[in-house]
Amino acid sequence: MPNWTRRETIASLSGLTAVMSFGVAKVLGRTPIKITDLKCAIIGRNPVVRIVTDQGISGYGQAESAKPYLKPMVLFYKDYIVGEDPTDVARVMLKIRRLGAFKPWGSAVSAIEIALWDIAGQVAGVPVYKLLGGKIRDRVRAYNGAVRFPMTGQTPQDYAENMQKMKEAKEGFTLIKQAVGFHNPAMMRGIPDAWYDEPRTGASHPDRGLMTERGLEYVISCVQAMKKVLGDEIGLALDCGPGWTVKDAITFARALEPLHIAWLEDIITGDYTPYPNAEVFREVTQSTSVAIHTGEQIYLRENFKDLIEKQAVNVVGPDPEDVGGLAEMKWIAEYADLHGILIAPHGVFDGLIGLAAHVQLAAALPQNYIGFEYPLGQPEWWYQIVDGLPDPIMKKGFIDVWDKPGLGVTFNIPAAKARLTDADRHFFD
Ligand SMILES: [Mg+2]
Numbered sequence: 001m002p003n004w005t006r007r008e009t010i011a012s013l014s015g016l017t018a019v020m021s022f023g024v025a026k027v028l029g030r031t032p033i034k035i036t037d038l039k040c041a042i043i044g045r046n047p048v049v050r051i052v053t054d055q056g057i058s059g060y061g062q063a064e065s066a067k068p069y070l071k072p073m074v075l076f077y078k079d080y081i082v083g084e085d086p087t088d089v090a091r092v093m094l095k096i097r098r099l100g101a102f103k104p105w106g107s108a109v110s111a112i113e114i115a116l117w118d119i120a121g122q123v124a125g126v127p128v129y130k131l132l133g134g135k136i137r138d139r140v141r142a143y144n145g146a147v148r149f150p151m152t153g154q155t156p157q158d159y160a161e162n163m164q165k166m167k168e169a170k171e172g173f174t175l176i177k178q179a180v181g182f183h184n185p186a187m188m189r190g191i192p193d194a195w196y197d198e199p200r201t202g203a204s205h206p207d208r209g210l211m212t213e214r215g216l217e218y219v220i221s222c223v224q225a226m227k228k229v230l231g232d233e234i235g236l237a238l239d240c241g242p243g244w245t246v247k248d249a250i251t252f253a254r255a256l257e258p259l260h261i262a263w264l265e266d267i268i269t270g271d272y273t274p275y276p277n278a279e280v281f282r283e284v285t286q287s288t289s290v291a292i293h294t295g296e297q298i299y300l301r302e303n304f305k306d307l308i309e310k311q312a313v314n315v316v317g318p319d320p321e322d323v324g325g326l327a328e329m330k331w332i333a334e335y336a337d338l339h340g341i342l343i344a345p346h347g348v349f350d351g352l353i354g355l356a357a358h359v360q361l362a363a364a365l366p367q368n369y370i371g372f373e374y375p376l377g378q379p380e381w382w383y384q385i386v387d388g389l390p391d392p393i394m395k396k397g398f399i400d401v402w403d404k405p406g407l408g409v410t411f412n413i414p415a416a417k418a419r420l421t422d423a424d425r426h427f428f429d
Helices: 006-013 018-020 022-026 070-076 091-100 106-125 156-167 213-230 246-259 278-285 302-311 327-336 351-364 412-417
Strands: 035-043 046-053 059-062 139-143 175-179 237-238 292-294 396-402
Touching: 022 396, 035 070, 046 070, 046 351, 059 106, 059 351, 070 106, 091 106, 091 327, 106 327, 106 351, 139 175, 139 351, 156 213, 175 246, 213 237, 213 246, 246 278, 278 292, 278 302, 292 327, 302 327
Parallel strands: 175 237
Antiparallel strands: 035 046, 046 059, 139 396
8 A cells, every 4th residue: 555645645535546546646756757858750641749758758649641841840849848747738738839820830739739648648657538537438439531442533423432432441430521512622623613713723622612503413412422322321421611602501501401411511611721710600500400510720729719609510620639639629529518519520630649649538528529530540551650559440430448558559669760761860769
């Protein structure tokens, strides 16, 4: 029996039995741990953050793929956090959370926050979900926004055949999200004159405008064809925009009402839009029974306040790698739940460290949780450099929550080192 102090006894009386069972006396009596370094490497396509401490423990976080420019952004925060105790996650975050912005400029702050939780969990000897309030589910649902098959064309029949392949995917997803409308430039170019503007090139989702009658009916036909394949066995969510007019959005949503679509995502604003636009979303939301969803690009809980308090959407979808991290997401989920709003976290490009973070978070989210967007390891060799994930990762659309300390995944360092570029050669040293 450890020699508990009064503080530890109070902790035990507060019902922290789960934490105690992992040895809280040892944790509270520990030598303070300090951050000694902050590193960033681009491994494959994902920026990876490593926070190094003076006690041989490192924490890892990850940002969305295709952000090689993020490295100097991560290193910008180094002077703000070196010397701090990484287990005081909130206090470290006070130093840097003001210094981020909407996607993609919240990514570095978010990846650092996740790495702090990884350290805090390892120090306490508990999985991160215990530090986020404890789990309320033993397995978490993830939806398909990443497992894709090549399209053979852009007709409704092509979309139906492609959806059939997703339906049969080995992960056994219970919910599939498909890009339509302005979120799917190939679809919008699948017929001539789908909307009253000329197609624009480049990232990210630059097309917008008023749909033609032909364009709107074509998108509706594609959705109907896909839904027919899924029936009532698997849910269908639609990533739609941004870029729709309010009236087109309402007409589209009402046409889909008999189909029981899970949600319409980002139909007004969204991906890479640096504002939430609550009033406009509210008009759409109030005009249809189909759930309206947004949030993947939004940074910090403060920027969800209007969306939630004005009942502007039915589902929020922040990404832990853009919103400011795991505790930020927990706050937003709880606040949304108080207002009768659901949460379906975005995550398609979050990588395998991100997958681990999603699982830890989803285990502890309230009952307004639907499912998170399943990320893949890209390139495929990512699955060889990360240890600790279940095999297979998904069973019938769910992932069993694991109990290893921290995020519960570690790098196979020799294998991972072999994938580093010369610029990042000393990332693991
Ligand atoms: Mg989206």
